[in-house]
Amino acid sequence: MGSHVDVHPPIPAKEMEVKKDEKVDYLNLPCPAPYEEIHREALMSLKPELFEGMRFDFTKGLNQKFALSHSVFMGPMEIPSQSTETIKIPTAHYEFGANYLDPKLMLFGRILTDGRLNARVKCDLTDNLTLKANAQITSEPHMSHGMANFDYKGRDSRTQFQMGNGALFGASYIQSVTPHLSLGSEVFWAGQHRKSGIGFAARYNTDKMVATGQVASTGMVALSYVQKVSEKVSLASDLMYNYMSRDVTASFGYDYILRQCRLRGKFDSNGCAAAFLEERLNMGLNFILSAEIDHRKKDYKFGFGLTVGE
Amino acid sequence: MASKRSKRGSSDEGVVARVSNSEIVKQGKRAASDAAFVTKKLLRSTGKAAWIAGITFLILFVPLIVEMDREQQLNELELQQSSLLGTPPPSQ
Numbered sequence: 001m002g003s004h005v006d007v008h009p010p011i012p013a014k015e016m017e018v019k020k021d022e023k024v025d026y027l028n029l030p031c032p033a034p035y036e037e038i039h040r041e042a043l044m045s046l047k048p049e050l051f052e053g054m055r056f057d058f059t060k061g062l063n064q065k066f067a068l069s070h071s072v073f074m075g076p077m078e079i080p081s082q083s084t085e086t087i088k089i090p091t092a093h094y095e096f097g098a099n100y101l102d103p104k105l106m107l108f109g110r111i112l113t114d115g116r117l118n119a120r121v122k123c124d125l126t127d128n129l130t131l132k133a134n135a136q137i138t139s140e141p142h143m144s145h146g147m148a149n150f151d152y153k154g155r156d157s158r159t160q161f162q163m164g165n166g167a168l169f170g171a172s173y174i175q176s177v178t179p180h181l182s183l184g185s186e187v188f189w190a191g192q193h194r195k196s197g198i199g200f201a202a203r204y205n206t207d208k209m210v211a212t213g214q215v216a217s218t219g220m221v222a223l224s225y226v227q228k229v230s231e232k233v234s235l236a237s238d239l240m241y242n243y244m245s246r247d248v249t250a251s252f253g254y255d256y257i258l259r260q261c262r263l264r265g266k267f268d269s270n271g272c273a274a275a276f277l278e279e280r281l282n283m284g285l286n287f288i289l290s291a292e293i294d295h296r297k298k299d300y301k302f303g304f305g306l307t308v309g310e
Numbered sequence: 311m312a313s314k315r316s317k318r319g320s321s322d323e324g325v326v327a328r329v330s331n332s333e334i335v336k337q338g339k340r341a342a343s344d345a346a347f348v349t350k351k352l353l354r355s356t357g358k359a360a361w362i363a364g365i366t367f368l369i370l371f372v373p374l375i376v377e378m379d380r381e382q383q384l385n386e387l388e389l390q391q392s393s394l395l396g397t398p399p400p401s402q
Contacts, residue, residue, distance in 0.1 A: 256374065258381045265370040273366045277373055291369050295362050 024178060029156035032182035035172035036160070038203045041210045042224035045236035045255035048264045048276035050290045052076055055305035059099075069097040075303065086299055115139035128153045167191025180204055186216075219243035232257050236266075271295040284309045 033040065053075010061067040073095070076088035093113045100107040106122040120134040130153070135146035147164035162170035167190065174184030181204050189196040199216035210226045224238035237252045253266030265275040274292040281287050288305040329335060 254374075256377065258377055259384060260380060261377055263373060263377055265374065267366065267370060271362070273369045275369050275373055277377075289373075293365060293369055295365075 026178075029176035029179060031153060031156060032158060032174045032176045032184070033203060033205075034151065034158050034160065035174045035184045035186055035201065038174075038184070038201050038212045038214065039222065039224050039238075041226040041234070042212070042236045042238050045226065045234060045264055046224075046238055046251055046253045046266050048274070048290070050274055050276060050292045050301065051303040051305070052290075052292075052301035053303050055288070055303065057305070057307045059307075059309040061309070065100055065102050067099045067101070069095075069099065071095045071097075084297070086297065162188075166193070174201070174203075180206055219245075278307075286310075 051073075053073065055071065055073045055075075057069065057071040059067055059069040071094070072092070074092040075090070077091040079087045079089060081087050095110055095112045097108065097110040099109075104124045106120075108118075108120040110116075110118040115138060117137040118134070119136075121132065123131045125131055130151040132149040132151065133147065135144075137144045145165050147162065147168070150161045152159040157173065157175040160170075160172045162168070162172075168188070169191075170186060170188035172184060172186035174182055176182045181202065184201045184203075186199045186201075187197070188199075197217040199214065199218075199220075201212065201214040203210070203212045205211075208228055210224075212222075212224050214220070214222045219242050221241040221243065222238065224236065226234055226236040228234045234255045235253070236255065237250070240249045241247075249269055251266050251268035253264065256263045261277060261279045263275070263277050265273075267273045272292065272294045275290075277289040279287045279289070286307040288303075288307060290301070290303040290305075292299075292301040294300070
C-alpha cells in the first residue's frame with residue numbers, strides 16, 4: 001500500500017512539465033521500478049495472502065527499532081500429489097520472529113516450531129547501493145537455500161546482481177526510456193540445474209494506470225494491466241501464458257481501500273474466485289477473512305484471522 | 311424381430327396393439343424420451359451454472375456491497391456531525 005504510493009509523486013510533476021513545453025527532458029527521467037517488482041500493482045490486487053484455517057498474529061514493539069512477533073496458525077495444509085485430488089492434513093504451528101528496523105539496516109528473523117528458520121537482511125551500503133539477502137534453513141536435506149542481491153539505483157535506471165546457492169547467478173537492468181515507459185532485461189544461470197535464460201520486460205505507468213509485459217526464454221509470457229479508478233478503487237487484470245506447458249490463465253480483480261477495511265477480490269479463468277477482507281476493528285486490531293473457491297476442483301478454502309499491533 | 315411381431319400383431323391382435331406398434335407412435339415415443347433427456351440435461355447444467363454464478367456473487371460482491379454501505383453510513387454520520395457542530399470534518 002505504502003510502496004506504490006511513494007513511486008508516483010514524481011510522475012505528475014513530470015507530466016505537467018511535459019505538457020507545458022511538449023518536450024521531454026531525456027536527461028531527467030524518473031527512476032523506474034525494480035525489475036522484479038514491475039508487476040507489483042497487479043500482484044497486490046490479484047495475489048492476496050489467501051489462507052485456510054485460523055491465524056493469529058501479534059506484533060509487539062519493544063522500542064522504536066526492535067519488535068517481536070508471535071503468530072499461530074492452525075488449519076489444513078495441502079500436500080502436493082500426483083492425483084488430481086488434493087490431499088490435506090491438519091497442521092498447527094507457532095512462529096516466533098524478531099525484527100530490527102532502522103532506515104539503513106533491516107533485519108528479520110523467523111523461526112517455526114517445525115524447524116524452519118528464515119532470515120532476511122536489507123542493508124544500505126551507500127546511498128545508491130543496497131544489499132538484500134535472505135536465507136531459509138530447514139531440517140529436511142536439500143531444502144535450505146540462501147540468496148543475496150546487490151541493487152544499484154542510478155538516476156534513471158536500476159541494476160541488480162543476484163547470487164544464490166546451487167550456483168544461481170542473475171543480473172537485471174531496467175532503464176526509463178520516456179517519463180512513463182521503462183524497459184528492462186534480465187539474464188540468469190542456474191548451475192546446478194544446467195539452465196540459463198534471458199528475459200525482457202516493459203512497463204508503462206501514468207498516475208491512472210500501469211501496464212506491464214514480460215517475456216522470458218523459459219516460455220513465460222505475463223501481461224498485466226491496472227487501472228486506478230479513484231484513490232480508493234483499482235481494477236487489475238493479468239494474463240499468464242506458458243509456451244512450454246501451453247497453459248493460459250487470465251484473471252480479473254478489484255482492490256478497494258476504504259476507511260475501515262481493505263477488500264480484494266479476483267476471478268480467474270480456471271474457475272477460481274477469491275476474496276480477501278481486512279477489516280480494521282480498532283487501532284492496531286485487524287480482522288481478516290479469506291475465501292477461495294475453486295469450482296473446477298471443488299476445493300473450497302475459508303480462513304479467518306486476527307492481527308494485533310503493527 | 312420387431313417387424314415380425316408387428317406383422318403378426320396386425321393379423322391377430324387388437325387395434326390398440328396395432329396403434330402402439332405403428333411407426334409414428336414409436337417415433338413419437340423416441341422424440342418424447344429424447345426431449346425429456348435434453349430437458350433434464352439442460353436443467354441440470356442451468357442449475358450448475360446458476361450455482362456457480364450465485365456462489366461467485368456471494369464471495370466477490372456481497373462483501374463489497376456490505377462494505378460500501380458501511381462506508382457510506384460513516385460518511386453520512388461524519389457529514390451530520392460536522393453540520394451539527396459546525397466544524398469541518400477531520401481530514402484523514
